[in-house]
Structures are given as C-alpha cells and as structure tokens.
Amino acid sequence: MSAAVDITIRRPDDWHVHLRDGDILKAVLPYTAAQFGRAVVMPNLKPPVTTIAQAASYRSRIQAAIPAGLRFEPLMTCYLTDATDPAEIARGFSEQVWVAAKLYPAGATTNSHFGVTDISRIYPVLETMQRIGMPLLVHGEVTDREVDIFDREQVFIDLILSRLLRDFPELKVVLEHITTAQAVDFVSQASGRLAATITPHHLMINRSSIFEGGVRPHLYCLPVAKREHHRLALRLAATSGAPRFFLGTDTAPHLAHTKEAACGCAGIFNAPTAMQSYAQVFHEEGALDRLEAFASLNGPRFYGLPANADRLRLRLQPKSSETLPDLAVGDDRIAVFASEMATSWQIETLAV
Numbered sequence: 001m002s003a004a005v006d007i008t009i010r011r012p013d014d015w016h017v018h019l020r021d022g023d024i025l026k027a028v029l030p031y032t033a034a035q036f037g038r039a040v041v042m043p044n045l046k047p048p049v050t051t052i053a054q055a056a057s058y059r060s061r062i063q064a065a066i067p068a069g070l071r072f073e074p075l076m077t078c079y080l081t082d083a084t085d086p087a088e089i090a091r092g093f094s095e096q097v098w099v100a101a102k103l104y105p106a107g108a109t110t111n112s113h114f115g116v117t118d119i120s121r122i123y124p125v126l127e128t129m130q131r132i133g134m135p136l137l138v139h140g141e142v143t144d145r146e147v148d149i150f151d152r153e154q155v156f157i158d159l160i161l162s163r164l165l166r167d168f169p170e171l172k173v174v175l176e177h178i179t180t181a182q183a184v185d186f187v188s189q190a191s192g193r194l195a196a197t198i199t200p201h202h203l204m205i206n207r208s209s210i211f212e213g214g215v216r217p218h219l220y221c222l223p224v225a226k227r228e229h230h231r232l233a234l235r236l237a238a239t240s241g242a243p244r245f246f247l248g249t250d251t252a253p254h255l256a257h258t259k260e261a262a263c264g265c266a267g268i269f270n271a272p273t274a275m276q277s278y279a280q281v282f283h284e285e286g287a288l289d290r291l292e293a294f295a296s297l298n299g300p301r302f303y304g305l306p307a308n309a310d311r312l313r314l315r316l317q318p319k320s321s322e323t324l325p326d327l328a329v330g331d332d333r334i335a336v337f338a339s340e341m342a343t344s345w346q347i348e349t350l351a352v
C-alpha cells in the first residue's frame with residue numbers, strides 16, 4: 001500500500017443512519033457530523049417516530065447535540081405503521097419536517113414491531129407518496145421464519161418489492177443496505193426511480209467473518225452479511241459510479257452489554273470509521289476517482305437536493321498498529337467497526 005493517496009471530494013452525505021436518543025445520541029452524533037454534511041435519520045426509536053410532532057422534536061434534539069463549529073443537517077424520516085395517515089405523511093413532507101418514510105416489515109429488525117404487517121395496508125399512504133414525490137425507504141427482508149435468514153432479502157425482492165414497483169410505477173424507492181448480488185442486479189435493471197444504499201461493513205465482511213474464531217457479535221447486523229460472492233458484487237456496484245447506488249452507512253450503535261449477550265441485538269456502529277472504510281474499499285478496487293459519485297453526488301441527485309458545497313480531504317497514512325478504542329457511554333461502551341481504519345486514513349473537512 002502506498003502512502004501517496006490524497007484526494008478531495010465534495011463533502012459526502014450519509015443516506016441511512018441510526019442516531020438513537022439521549023446519551024447515545026450525544027456520544028455518536030459528533031462522528032457522523034464530522035464527516036457528513038447531511039444524514040437521513042432512521043425513525044426506529046422507542047417509541048418510533050410516527051408523527052410530525054415527534055419528528056420535529058427529535059430533529060431539535062439532534063440539532064442541539066451537534067458540536068459547535070460543525071455544519072450538519074439531519075434529514076428526518078417517518079416510521080410507517082398499519083395506521084399511518086396519508087394526510088400526515090403529505091403535511092410532514094410539504095412542511096419539510098421529513099424527507100422520506102421508512103418501511104419496516106413488522107418484526108424484521110431492531111424496534112420494528114410497530115412496523116407494517118401487510119404491505120396492502122399502506123397502499124393509500126404509498127399512493128400519496130407517489131403523487132407528492134416522497135421517497136419510500138425499504139428494509140428489504142421478509143419476516144417469515146420459514147424463510148432462511150440468508151434468503152430473506154432475495155425473497156423480499158421477488159415477492160414484495162416487485163409487486164410494489166408494479167403497483168406504484170412512479171413511486172421513488174430506496175432499497176436500503178443491500179447485501180446480495182440479486183439486489184445489485186435488480187436495482188441495476190430497474191427504472192430510474194429505484195436506488196440502493198450500501199454500507200461499509202457489507203463491502204468489507206462476509207458471513208464467515210461473523211464466525212471467525214468464535215461468534216463475533218459486533219459483526220452481526222440485519223440484513224446479515226452474505227457469502228463472499230455477494231460482497232464482491234456489492235463492491236463492483238458501489239465502485240461502478242452507477243448513479244443509483246449510493247452511500248448509507250446504517251451505523252447502528254448498541255451498548256456493548258446488549259450485543260455481547262445470549263441474544264445480542266443487530267447493528268454495527270461504524271460512524272467513526274465510515275469514510276475511511278469506504279475510501280479503503282475504493283482504493284483497493286482502484287476506483288478512488290468514483291468515490292465522489294458514490295459518496296457525495298448520487299444520493300443528492302436521487303433525493304432532488306444540491307450536492308454539498310464544502311469538501312472532504314482524505315489522506316492515506318502509513319500503516320499504523322493503532323486502533324480506535326470503544327466509545328465510552330456512561331459505564332458502558334459501544335464497539336467501533338473497523339477501528340483500525342481510523343488511523344489509516346486522515347480526514348479533514350475543508351470550507352468552501
């Protein structure tokens with residue numbers, strides 16, 4: 001690895017983050033805000049963010065936690081339930097409280113039990129979203145326990161997503177955190193209103209990594225990492241520069257005691273090393289010239305927003321054995337994904 005790499009790109013955005021609330025929000029937000037100009041904030045709090053009032057108040061708590069001197073804009077989302085009111089969705093969008101709505105199939109992942117039990121139940125909401133041009137963000141996994149956990153994304157695409165795209169031909173949809181070659185192919189072949197986000201961890205680990213030398217709870221997330229050939233397909237898609245693949249870290253902090261447990265929760269906290277990890281992947285693929293498209297241009301274009309004006313400089317450091325320690329939160333901690341990345345790439349935000 002050469003130490004001569006030094007690139008400057010438009011400041012990136014993170015189109016999929018979990019910031020949580022309270023002490024965890026205060027502990028994790030500085031990392032996202034240091035790298036990204038904007039972030040699409042997931043609504044799976046306890047209780048979930050289902051109303052305009054809840055989203056506006058959550059946005060204020062996030063804004064209050066932004067460290068002084070950092071420019072960062074949280075873009076809020078609405079958590080869809082069987083009872084979501086189309087009028088509330090439309091009003092929150094026109095008042096610019098939220099930019100999108102999130103579909104969690106009920107039971108698919110962390111705090112999704114208030115999610116949608118049957119896609120037909122939200123058809124009136126989807127009709128409204130289609131009409132007003134509001135994107136639907138999808139956790140693309142079926143929840144049927146009969147379906148093998150490694151097949152749940154593909155079955156979702158075959159049974160639910162295909163139907164949804166057929167019934168709503170103009171609806172903008174983001175298939176979040178894709179993990180399979182089938183998802184890559186499906187998005188590549190679909191029309192321009194379907195896009196996908198890709199996480200750093202799904203570009204770096206495969207399903208064997210989760211069991212390397214023993215169970216590694218900090219590599220467990222949903223959708224779970226798949227076989228190596230899927231990881232390679234994701235790397236090709238991300239580094240291709242194709243406009244409908246863009247950055248979404250799915251950084252999902254959990255306190256260590258809830259992950260290092262008999263039944264550990266799903267989620268990987270990657271915010272402190274996100275851009276370093278993406279840069280490393282693009283560097284390994286010889287595609288650093290396409291990092292800006294993936295990280296900073298494709299997302300805003302899909303959402304109909306301008307790219308950020310400021311810039312981020314990334315410099316490859318000589319290899320160091322230092323790693324980032326876990327993040328302390330109260331008397332617990334949050335483990336950082338790919339902590340060795342924190343010292344291989346140095347990051348600097350440049351004003352316009």
Ligand code: DOR
Nearest residue numbers: 109110221222252266267
């Ligand atoms: O691994 C995950 N963690 N996947 C999700 O979809 C949700 C997330 C979380 O909120 O922890």
Ligand code: ZN
Nearest residue numbers: 016018042250
């Ligand atoms: Zn997520």
